[in-house]
Amino acid sequence: MKSLALFATLVTGALLLFGTKDFPAWGDPQSPASTYLSPVYIEQAVAQTHVPNIVTAVLGDYRGYDTMFETVVIYCAGIAVLSVLSRNREDEE
Amino acid sequence: MRDINEHTPGEDLIIKAAVRLLVPFAQLFGLYVVVHGHYSPGGGFQGGVILGAAFIMLALAFDMKTSQQYMTIGVNAAFNNLGAAIFVGVGVLCALFGGLFLDYSALDKLIPLGPVEWRSFGIFLVEVGVGFTVMSIMVLLYWNLSSAGSMKEGL
Numbered sequence: 200m201k202s203l204a205l206f207a208t209l210v211t212g213a214l215l216l217f218g219t220k221d222f223p224a225w226g227d228p229q230s231p232a233s234t235y236l237s238p239v240y241i242e243q244a245v246a247q248t249h250v251p252n253i254v255t256a257v258l259g260d261y262r263g264y265d266t267m268f269e270t271v272v273i274y275c276a277g278i279a280v281l282s283v284l285s286r287n288r289e290d291e292e
Numbered sequence: 293m294r295d296i297n298e299h300t301p302g303e304d305l306i307i308k309a310a311v312r313l314l315v316p317f318a319q320l321f322g323l324y325v326v327v328h329g330h331y332s333p334g335g336g337f338q339g340g341v342i343l344g345a346a347f348i349m350l351a352l353a354f355d356m357k358t359s360q361q362y363m364t365i366g367v368n369a370a371f372n373n374l375g376a377a378i379f380v381g382v383g384v385l386c387a388l389f390g391g392l393f394l395d396y397s398a399l400d401k402l403i404p405l406g407p408v409e410w411r412s413f414g415i416f417l418v419e420v421g422v423g424f425t426v427m428s429i430m431v432l433l434y435w436n437l438s439s440a441g442s443m444k445e446g447l
Contacts (some may be wrong), residue, residue: 261331274372274425285436
């Protein structure tokens with residue numbers, strides 16, 4: 200069973216590594232992300248949001264959903280730890 | 293149950309004095325990082341972690357009870373729910389005022405500041421919510437993990 204798990208892990212890892220072959224080169228100015236999305240943020244973020252820090256503008260405004268669910272993930276982590284570890288008052292003593 | 297007079301590692305006069313001096317500055321710096329996220333690296337996550345670290349420092353240098361004098365378990369629960377509610381609430385409010393979910397410029401109809409200013413201010417509101425949640429969850433995780441869930445006595 201363990202060797203099967205190892206095999207599955209290796210195959211999945213190999214597939215993922217194989218998939219990275221099709222990625223654009225690191226920092227390629229012709230890649231889709233650099234040709235149409237990043238320039239819009241860089242050119243218009245300050246005018247559209249009045250936030251000098253583009254990272255904050257992208258994080259809080261353009262990618263608001265992402266940030267919201269990041270917060271929810273942290274919230275869920277806290278609630279999960281609380282519900283798993285926390286002991287009831289009756290259990291004490 | 294540990295003897296109160298027993299000298300435990302970490303319960304040291306120098307550490308206690310240093311933490312007592314350090315905590316207000318750590319909290320001030322945390323608030324600075326939260327509110328200055330528009331102009332410098334920072335924001336709700338980073339500032340919230342620094343604010344939470346201030347309470348964790350208190351719990352480490354003194355004990356869990358001391359840190360719970362400054363932030364009770366109830367206040368902690370209120371903060372982490374409030375933070376998440378602020379974020380989602382701002383988003384819902386935007387939708388109620390005719391924009392898209394989390395489109396802060398729609399809040400211009402509520403208080404006329406200008407749509408662009410509102411996008412800036414909306415980010416700030418949301419960051420404050422993130423800061424509340426991250427701060428209290430960090431403290432909550434520390435309390436629970438270091439005391440095996442009793443939240444009474446731990447490291």
